[in-house]
Amino acid sequence: MQFKLPTTATAPFCPSEVQGTVAVTQGAPFWKKILQFAGPGLLISIGYMDPGNWATDIEAGSRYGYSLLFVVMLSSLAAMALQCLSMRLGIATGRDLAELSRLRYSPGVARFQWLLAELSIVACDLAEVLGGALAFHLLFKCSLTTGVLLTAFDTLIVLGLKGKNFRDLEAIMLGLIATIGVGYIIELALVKPHWPSVAQGLIPSWQALSSREPMYLAIGILGATVMPHNLYLHSSIVQTRAVKRDSASIRSAIGMSRIDTIVSLIIALLINMAILILAAAAFHATGHNQVTEIEDAYKLLAPIVGTGFAAVLFAITLLASGQSSTFTGTVAGQVIMEGFLKLKIPCWQRRFITRALALIPALIGVQMMGNGAVGKLLVASQVVLSLQLPFALYPLIRMTNDRSLMGEFANRLPTRLLAWSLFVVISAANLWLVVQTVGLVD
Template identity: 85%
Template sequence: MPFKLPTTATAPFCPSEVRGSVDVPEGAPFWKKIAQFAGPGLLVSIGYMDPGNWATDIEAGSRYGYSLLFVVVLSSLAAMALQCLAMRLGIVTGRDLAQLSRDRYSKPVARVQWALAEISIIACDLAEVLGGALAFHLLFGCSLMWGVIFTAFDTLIVLGLKGKNFRDLEAIMLGLIATIGLGYVVELVLVKPHWPAVMAGLVPSWQAVAGREPLYLAIGILGATVMPHNLYLHSSIVQTRVVARTPSSLASAIRLSRIDTIASLCLALLINAAILILAASAFHATGHTQVTEIEDAYRLLAPIVGTGLAAILFAVTLLASGQSSTFTGTIAGQVIMEGFLNLKIPCYQRRFITRALALIPALIGVGMMGNGAVGKLLVASQVVLSLQLPFALYPLIRMTSDRALMGNFANRALTKGIVWMLFGVISAANLWLVLQTIGLIGG
């Protein structure tokens, strides 16, 4: 039976309190082991379906049809490779990326890494604030400003989960993912995409991202798909499974966790692709090529599709997306704070601090720009995430390639080549975007 935490514990959000809390019997059949290892990948995948993805995918589909669909696919494949590195690091070392960074780098360097990781958490939470606020606005008719204020009360949800075990949280995440997935299946049935054109969009094309605007969106999609704080998160939560410290047990745990990771991120890929396909089919194909706001997408869906059900499902799945991302953001924040600073605070305090910092730009943006702030801030938040990514990737790749740390589980030559290539591509794309933004090169 899985170990039950006492009701006074701050689990499931405090990683140090749930480490080794899910027992995996050595002699269990393969299907039972798969079921026991399933879960961490689901929590990580939630971060790949947050409202920031909606903003980038909707704008990409509306403006450019299916032509940027291959960016979603390639970004998801990159995410699978990188999350598998983080997962393997946590299982083999028994420590997470933040803890190892604190131990292996000088204090000033580790503090800079911590600050950048916290910025990525706040950028992600900003997307969740805006997405949740917009969902409240669409479903209940309140003003967007009040919607932003309502999102502050998700701290109560975090408090309500106090004392639950980690498997309970994973089950809740599965239910929210199922809600989002089912909603989009119904919406795609209603929209009826042109599937040959969808297949054509899967073919990589340099021309599709040659200009400044499509490149900006492509990097936004990348930032929304490969999230830096998810690397810290994954390296920690895989340690919730009890694994013997023998080579064979570690190898088995890595294989089973890899299945969990890839299967979960495939679900995220399908949902992200569905968002872009929905926007391309409903808006771009009908001449609405300037739908850059989630609210505009909601307003246009009913008249274009011919039923209000599509719009209602759209808002419900948006709300599920924002709330589910809140949970994983809280856990990631705890991992980063405990790992880099060796500091543990109650989960509701961590949630309150992060949400307060995200509310400030959200309230300022909505106050100054009104509803039009949502789309701009969402896409900008995803680009910020992408800009932070190399600073989490570099230590992750270095550590998983270190045989002194990883032993026989260190990256092989082919893996090294692939992940360093990803690091180079991501860093180069970010540099290009910055240079274009400040006008040093043409778009």
């Protein structure tokens, strides 16, 4: 039996209102337990296939063919490791990363973390605004400015979910992911990539990152893949499962949630790889190695593939990508605001504030740079996300290493070494990016 939300719940997004609302049957068969724990990973995976990923993957595939495919793969593997840490923190402690940061750090430090987390959500929402606006522009031939304004109405979608339970939200996400996945399966069947070259692109090649442009794109891919607000989000939504607080139940919940996380992020990995493979096969292989805009990709698909259906399908999956990311951005915003500030506001208000902040740079960019602003702003938004990562990673790793907090579920030595290695690599990459951006290095 599944518990229903209280009638006073404003939406399925408010973290404190959905904790323990999805029942878990004790002693259930393995397959049934997997289904009961499946869902949070899907919500997390949505953030790994948003329009920002499209921009970085399309540009990478167009310019460099399959050579940066290994960056997508390694970034996704890093994401799996980090999201598993976030999931374990939430289940083992019964608290999320934002709440624990407020409790364990000084008010000033916690407030700084909150500001950075909010910045990452706005950067992500900027990508959703631009992606959704571009999808409207491509499908309905409206101006890009009109498309940007149309994205403001997604607040109505959030209002429409008022009173739904968390399982309903997970089912909606599954439907949107299926739309994107099926769309790309058809796209790849039409494009017919050279699969031996695809396999070659999965082999790490540091020579592919030897100059500034591919390194900049690689960091953009990293930022589009490992999102800081997803770390806060995951530690909260895994608590929707009603898990007993004894050691065996917690250990079982962590195991089931690990499967949910890895399987969901493998799906996201395959979709991200499909985007880059499509760009490499359709554009780079045909001599169109300067396709850096999603709109250019849309326009070129039909003549290259030989059917306008490919372009329409491309736009539909882009719209599904932007809309699905809207939901998870709203949930993450609620988690961060409630965790850091102990502040609750109606979810539609949270959605409205975030979208309003994202609309401003989107409208300014479109007005100043025209349609060419979309690709530049999308890639820039993903770099901003990457720059926020160390500030979410450090407390997450410190907390999951802390035996006084985690007890027997604290990280073991191999996990600690892997986590700190990822932290060093990501921080070093961001430092390089800052140096390059201010022009201190040729």
